[in-house]
Amino acid sequence: HCQISGLDVIEGIIAVEETEFNKKQRNTGKWQKMAKPHAFTVYYVKKARNHRWRCSDVTFWCVDEHLCNQWIQALKELLEMQKSRPKQLLVYINPYGGRRQGKRIYEQKVAPLFSLASISTDVVITEHANHAKDNLFEVNINKYDGVVCVGGDGMFSEVMHGLIGRMQKDSGIDQNNPKAPLVQCNIRIGIIPAGSTDCICYSTVGIIDPVTSALHIIVGDCQPLDVSSVHHNNTFLKYSVSLLGYGFYGDILKDSEKKRWMGPMRYDYSGFKTFLSHHYYEGTISFQPARHTLGSPRDKDSCRTGCYICKKSEQQLAEQHKERGLKREEDEEEWKVIKGKFLAINAVNMSCACPRSPKGLSPAAHLADGSADLILVRKCSRFDFLRYLVRHTNQDDQFDFSFVDVYRVKSFQFTSKLSEDNESNVTDIGKKRFGQFCRDHPACCCNSANSTWNCDGETLDSSAIEVRVHCQLMKLFARGIEENCKGEDADSQSSVEQLL
Numbered sequence: 001h002c003q004i005s006g007l008d009v010i011e012g013i014i015a016v017e018e019t020e021f022n023k024k025q026r027n028t029g030k031w032q033k034m035a036k037p038h039a040f041t042v043y044y045v046k047k048a049r050n051h052r053w054r055c056s057d058v059t060f061w062c063v064d065e066h067l068c069n070q071w072i073q074a075l076k077e078l079l080e081m082q083k084s085r086p087k088q089l090l091v092y093i094n095p096y097g098g099r100r101q102g103k104r105i106y107e108q109k110v111a112p113l114f115s116l117a118s119i120s121t122d123v124v125i126t127e128h129a130n131h132a133k134d135n136l137f138e139v140n141i142n143k144y145d146g147v148v149c150v151g152g153d154g155m156f157s158e159v160m161h162g163l164i165g166r167m168q169k170d171s172g173i174d175q176n177n178p179k180a181p182l183v184q185c186n187i188r189i190g191i192i193p194a195g196s197t198d199c200i201c202y203s204t205v206g207i208i209d210p211v212t213s214a215l216h217i218i219v220g221d222c223q224p225l226d227v228s229s230v231h232h233n234n235t236f237l238k239y240s241v242s243l244l245g246y247g248f249y250g251d252i253l254k255d256s257e258k259k260r261w262m263g264p265m266r267y268d269y270s271g272f273k274t275f276l277s278h279h280y281y282e283g284t285i286s287f288q289p290a291r292h293t294l295g296s297p298r299d300k301d302s303c304r305t306g307c308y309i310c311k312k313s314e315q316q317l318a319e320q321h322k323e324r325g326l327k328r329e330e331d332e333e334e335w336k337v338i339k340g341k342f343l344a345i346n347a348v349n350m351s352c353a354c355p356r357s358p359k360g361l362s363p364a365a366h367l368a369d370g371s372a373d374l375i376l377v378r379k380c381s382r383f384d385f386l387r388y389l390v391r392h393t394n395q396d397d398q399f400d401f402s403f404v405d406v407y408r409v410k411s412f413q414f415t416s417k418l419s420e421d422n423e424s425n426v427t428d429i430g431k432k433r434f435g436q437f438c439r440d441h442p443a444c445c446c447n448s449a450n451s452t453w454n455c456d457g458e459t460l461d462s463s464a465i466e467v468r469v470h471c472q473l474m475k476l477f478a479r480g481i482e483e484n485c486k487g488e489d490a491d492s493q494s495s496v497e498q499l500l
């Protein structure tokens, strides 16, 4: 990554413009000797610390007007040849996400950069939930090179549902069929973070910073992403890219929804409350291990830009597409079944790194390997659960506990004990009364009721679900987290800077 070539340099250029300079500029330095100076300014990506990108500029002065114009022309032609760069974007802004700064962030930090890079935009400020999703079913989508969402994970989820849903509708695929081979979505999504957790942005870029994300969009980055489909009884419920969590994260979300007015703080409040309530839930989880991928959840290396494990999965996917029509072998593959009492069941398609937990729920999970990491946290003491949680915030291994198991899977199913009992028509009135008693006395930690699934920050209505990972179903304007050239925290130079 540290090598430099002419092409790398163009990749880092945002725009080239003839420099308009005033008398003051003309009278500075050695250029004041020039009778009639000419100049052009190159705006480029400057890489700063901790994956942050900034727009910087450098002005080249020239005595010869013709030579100056030739340079401008040549650089503009090279920029024009960068076919992965978007020209026309559809932007959705959630004005109420996170700290309600979405509109301001877009107008002040992002729109000027898009305009500098000659990107045209159609901007929709959402008026209600599902506005963006519904709108994506109506717009002339082919007009756009990408869709940008300004908001949090929930807003991203809306846009993703709109795009994937639209894609399947246009291709005649029934989303309610859990086994349907879904059509990949080639229109990239850009995330301008303005939410509460912004876990998808953090896990794919390495920082929550609107300017950095805007620059990844401008240079036309592309990061494929695994998407899980969630069904209940042959009915499609939702897609998930980050966390599908039952128990702890489901309960936090349910409680926090009532506290939206608190903003991002609501998660800490509900997190603390849920931690104290210490509820566990009984159920059965069955899963198919992901045998196609090379990695394991206990690997020391994490998914980084150009990840070879994700590339391998991409190749396998291409082969599968070629062999389409042949019977899929996955139906015959083994299922593992685990019954137990769980404080949390977390399935993550990516690390789920976020500022609260910089290495995430599963540090070695891959963005695009066609698998999810299934983390089972069994019933344990409050103290042990706290030790487990604390390891999300430091360098210690959060899977190194006897009550935590982790599996890399390509599909799984869950049924709670309660719904199993209901299905087998066990009507134990005493048990139900006892359940009621426990709901009224939260100090009791038994499984009085079902938890809810937290699906990328939204609750699901059903506790019994069937989940399948779809390898690289969609793409983002991102490149994954970059390996730093000179150690984790050091500044790394962009190719333009190295050239300068």
Ligand SMILES: CCCCCCCCCCCCC/C=C/[C@@H](O)[C@H](CO)NC(=O)CCCCCCCCCCCCCCC
Binding pocket: 152, 153, 154, 196, 197, 198, 199, 242, 243, 249, 252, 253, 267, 268, 271, 272, 275, 352, 354, 356, 357, 361, 386, 389, 390, 392, 393, 454, 455, 456, 457, 458
């Ligand atoms: C002692 C400190 C332990 C801190 C442990 C922090 C672990 C944090 C892990 C965060 C994982 C986020 C996964 C991302 C999920 C997103 O798809 C979703 C949508 O935005 N966000 C949430 O559901 C929002 C989920 C928000 C979760 C907040 C959890 C806060 C837990 C606080 C526990 C306090 C225990 C204190 C005991 C004294």
Ligand SMILES: Nc1ncnc2c1ncn2[C@@H]1O[C@H](COP(=O)(O)OP(=O)(O)OP(=O)(O)O)[C@@H](O)[C@H]1O
Binding pocket: 093, 094, 095, 096, 097, 098, 099, 125, 126, 127, 128, 129, 130, 131, 150, 151, 152, 153, 154, 155, 156, 158, 194, 195, 196, 197, 198, 199, 457
């Ligand atoms: N104009 C609107 N009014 C009300 N709700 C909206 C509007 N636009 C979008 N939404 C909904 O708001 C929900 C939350 O938005 P968003 O994800 O941007 O912020 P957040 O919840 O604070 O952040 P995070 O998801 O990162 O925790 C989304 O699920 C989205 O459907």
Ligand SMILES: [Ca+2]
Binding pocket: 226, 348, 349, 350, 365, 366, 367, 368, 369, 370, 371, 372
């Ligand atoms: Ca994955």
